[in-house]
Structures are given as C-alpha cells and as structure tokens.
Amino acid sequence: MMLGLRIALIHLTGRKRQTVMSLLGIALGVAFFMAVSALMRGSEEDFISRLVDSAPHVTVSDEFREPPEQPVLAAHPDGAVVLRGLKPRTEVRGIRGWRQKLERISALAGVRAAPVLTGQAILTFAGKEQGLTLSGVVPDLMAGVSDIDDKIVEGSLAALDADPNGIIVGKGLTDKLHLAMGENVTVSSPTGLVRTLKIVGIFETGTTSIDEGQGYVLLKRAQILFDRPDRANLIVVQIDDPYGARDLATRIEALVGYRAQSWQEASDSLMSVLLIRNIIMYSVVAAILVVASFGIFNVISTVVMEKQRDIAILKSMGFHARDVRFIFVAEGAAVGAMGSVVGVLLGYALMWGMSVVEIQPPGSSQLVNLPVYWGVDQVALAAAFALVSAAGAAWIPARKAGRVHPVDILRGGMA
C-alpha cells in the first residue's frame, strides 16, 4: 500500500498546477460549506435563544385544551346523544385559584413561576393614542421568570413596587410619543376605566413590536384596570433546562388542568421553517462540494489517460486491478484531504470575518454581530463530505485504470 501511495504522490506532484487548482476547488467548497453552515447554525441558535429568553418556557393560560365533557354525555357514553347549540357558561375570565396553582407549579424542581394578568389598553399622551398590551406583574416573581429586568435601560422593575401607579414602557413607544421618565400618561381599559400612570421604567428589547406595544404595571393595578379583582390569566414558567419545556408543560397541564404551552409548541411553525432552511442550506453547500469534486475527476482522468503505459507495465509486473485502483483513489483522497485542510483554515478565516461584521436586522433598532456557530461538528461534516466526494470522483477513472489490459497497451506500443 505504501508503494501505491508513493506512486500516487509522484503522479500528483508531476502535474502541480492542475492538482493545486482542483485542491483549491475543494478548499473553497469546504470553506463555503463551513461559513454558510456556521452562519445558518449560528442564526438558528441565536433565534432560538432569543425565543427562549424573551418568551416564557411554559405559559399556563386560562384556557382548556379540550372543552369540558357535558354531563349527559358522561352519563350515557354509549347512547345516541347529540347536543346542538351548546354555549359555554359566562364566567369571569382568569385562572381559578391561581395562588394555589402557582404554589404547586413553583414546588416542582428547577421551576420558577409568576402570575400575570394581561389585557389590552390604550395609552394616551398629548392627544396621541397607542394600543398597548398591558401585563400586570409581581416584580419580585417576574424578575425570576423573564429577562425583562435586563432589558430595562432606565429605571427598574422594582420601581413598580415603590410606586403603585407606575408603568414601564418600551423605548419605541417613548420615542414615538416623545415621552420621558417621570412623565404621566393616561391609560384606558376596555372596561372604560381610565387611570393616570407615571413612567418609572423604559426597556429596549430590539424588537419593534414589543418596544412599541408592551407595557408593565403592578398585578394589583391591572386587576383594577381590567375589573378582574384577584385574578391572573397567565402563569409564566421558566426552567433551568429550556429544552425540557415540552415535558414540563405536559406535567403542569396534568397538575393544574389548564392549557400549558411550551415555547416549542408556541413556535411549532417557526421550528419547521428552521428545519426546511437547514435542508436547503445543506443541499446547496453539498452541491458546491460535488461541483468541486468534478475538478478531481478531471485531474485523475487525465492522469489515467496519460499513464496507460505505466498502468500496463505495473499490471504486467504483477499489480492487481485493485492495486491500480488504489493508486488513483488515493490520489483523489489526497487532493480531498489537502483541500479539506486548506478549506478548514480558509473557512475559519471566513467565519472570523463574518463574526466581526455588524449589521442592523430589519425590524430591529440595534446593531448586532452576525451570529456565527463555532462548533467542530460542521467542520468534521464539511471535511468528511469533501473526502468522500473526492474519493468518489476519483473512483470512476480509477475503475477504468483497473480495467486496463496490459496486452492492449503493449500491442499498441509495438505497432
């Protein structure tokens, strides 16, 4: 085998320019593979972490997954009973006994929970109006389940405790309505109640819809505004391992009866979009490498054509067809391997270059660095794919070389 490798090396060094060109093809393929997949994986992770950080891992809402079973159906499970025109009973919306349910959820290991009463309100200032999703929160508990505290650029979440008439709004809203800390705004609820609240905090998440349309008040204040005394309509839950949210949601739902939605369930369609995006990405970068391996096919085919006499003499000497094939597959693999090494270096350079680029994503007001995924698994994948396609491309001419019949060549040589 060593002999085969030596012959392979001699063939490759014998045509340096062609070898280098096809090596560069593979190197570029590997580098682009790495750069593109690093960016895609990075943005995917970034996206998921934003999703996980900004949204609750599990949200318990005042809804039921299945409508309650009607007593007449329960009494006659096998009977031919049909109910029509059924209308649910009107009741005050919200989670019944939310304090007990909150306690039971909080008692689970590694789980933090906070009650929220959310509803729509209109904020009025200087004759301008702005619709607002108003969340009534308990600041101490909310700090444990949300990263809103980190997003506050002026004031703090705890300031709500100090001033029961305080409100925290987003930077988008204050910019739009020319508001500043300490100013008073009028908030009216769908029930017709109007309150004057004072801005005690301003947050900035970078997502325009949240920065313009979200507000936080004390839970008590929200209950009064929405006329739902001692109610909460959401329990938001955060856990140590975000990827365990799906299982936890099932457990919580079994525990409290209300619908508990994990972040994965809430963003099901986004996750399938990510999957499709990955499939597209890997097909494209794999295609780059396949195209690059045509270069190898070319070089090895030329070498096989040129070395017919050598192949004939090696075979007449006693080389098997597989020994001859090995020589040429080794040549392809060697170009693939060297191309991979150069490509990995180039790929890391590209990734580094991308990681320092700053961009402003559409819909965001902040400059961010391109998210780049630095894991080695994609490097291994790129290199492995390059090697396999290079050896595969060499296999075709190598098989032809293995079939060379020495007598055919010798006869030709005698003529």
Place this chain on the structure above:
Amino acid sequence: MSPPAAPSAAAPSVARTVIRAEAVERTLPGVVPVRLVRGVSLSILSGEFVSIQGPSGSGKSSLLYLLGLLDVPTAGRIHLDGVDTSGFDEDDLAEVRLAKLGFVFQFHFLLGEFTALQNVMLPMEKLGRLAPAARRERALSLLFDLGLDGHETKRPDQLSGGQRQRVAIARAMANDPIVILADEPTGNLDRASSANVQEILKRLTRERGTAVVAVTHDGDFARAGDRIVRIVDGRIEGEG
C-alpha cells in the same frame, strides 16, 4: 492433474520444464474472428534461450503474451513450473507473474518519474519478500552487474536507449524469476547495445539457470540462442 510431460529431446538431463504450452489457441472475438495463435504446443526448459521468429503479424508477440500469462488462451493449457494455469483468475495470474516471470519490452516501459534504482526495486516492493534494506542492496547489485553503476539515481529520460533496456532487464530479474520473456528487446537499439543486451541475457541463462524467451526480428540475436522457433500464421513452422 497434468498429463505426462513430453519435453523436447534436446533438453539436458538437469533441466526442468518451466513452461509447457499444450495446443494453445488465441482468437480475438469479433464479426470476423481473428485467430492469432493456432494450436501451438511448446516446452521451455530452465536455462534455455529460445528465440521466436516470424514475419510481422504472424502471432509471435501474441504467443509470448500467452506464455507470459499476460493473456489467456481461448483453448489449450499453459503450465508454468508444473502448475496448470487454466483455472486462474486475473489476480492469481498477477501473483504468478510477480513471483515467477520477468518482462522486457521493445520500448523500455520504465516508469518515467522513478529513478533507475526505484524502477528496479518496484517488483521487489510489490512482492515484499525481502526487507527494505535487502531490496535496495539487491537492486544495486543487479544494476552493477549490468554495468549501470553510477546511473542509479538517474531517471529514464537521462539514460541512453541501451542503458534503459538494461535497467528494464534488471527490473525483470528483480524477483529472481524462472523465465524472462522479452519482446523485441533489441528492436530499438544500435548494434553495440544489441550485442550487449544479447550477451547479458545469454549470461543469465548460463549463470542463473533462468529461461529466456525472446521474440525478435534480429537474426544475429536469434542465432545466439539455444533454439529458434519459427512462427508463421499463428502456427509453429519449424524449430532449430
């Protein structure tokens, strides 16, 4: 397996039959099949120098390829060193060629990127019977014997035609074969080089007991051998 041997009468008592061809045929398939070799029976003894002569296209090279197991007969059998090779597949034939046969062709057929020494070492490396140091030593001594000392590190394009042919002979001798098959070994050489190659092959049969089968147009070369086999139209027309 093999039927009782019937070697030619001229064989010395110590010699053994190294190649025996029995009614060997080789036909190229096609719309009009071409019969290259027709019913040739022939025995080669160890230490014998046999020349095959005949007009162009008479099938002498084809016969040589059959005797050298480079080609497979369409009918008949070839025994090498007492073993019938008719059931052998391509890999088996390659093994036999590597261990027992050596080839010299008209156009030297050396590997252009390898030095003379590396070319001679190739079959030994492939066979792997000797240790690397021993291979090198043997290759050097073969080159020395053929008067090529000082040219070991030269590549084929830095050598003259005669020198290249001697490197090819050294390579053919590398694994100490029982037969060396040569196809027009002097066809491309000047008179002095031809005489030199002829002398080397002759010495080989005498000193090492290696059989030499050479296809040649060269009358002087043929007459230097022990026996001349004349081929016309794929058949043996006469021996002498």
